[in-house]
Amino acid sequence: MASLDEKDMLAQDQEDVLEILRMRFEVIPEGIVAKIMSIQKLDELQRLILVAANATDWTIFLEELQEGEDSFRLLGQRFDPIDHSAKKG
Numbered sequence: 001m002a003s004l005d006e007k008d009m010l011a012q013d014q015e016d017v018l019e020i021l022r023m024r025f026e027v028i029p030e031g032i033v034a035k036i037m038s039i040q041k042l043d044e045l046q047r048l049i050l051v052a053a054n055a056t057d058w059t060i061f062l063e064e065l066q067e068g069e070d071s072f073r074l075l076g077q078r079f080d081p082i083d084h085s086a087k088k089g
Contacts, residue, residue, distance in 0.1 A: 013045035
């Protein structure tokens, strides 16, 4: 069972992912909010914070969200938030 500190960190990381997504993409579908709020692994949430901040578009974030804890590298132009050639979506 998670300690109180770990629960606080989980809650903070969940909110951080959502806030970054709101800043970058404005609207977050309820199903995505629920999925993020259900994640109980700090490593996965911390990776999603990086993905949310660096994915070039919404589709890439969704792909990475589906990868879950199995994904661990953020490489290439897919994760260049200032790449003006990438499609915003």
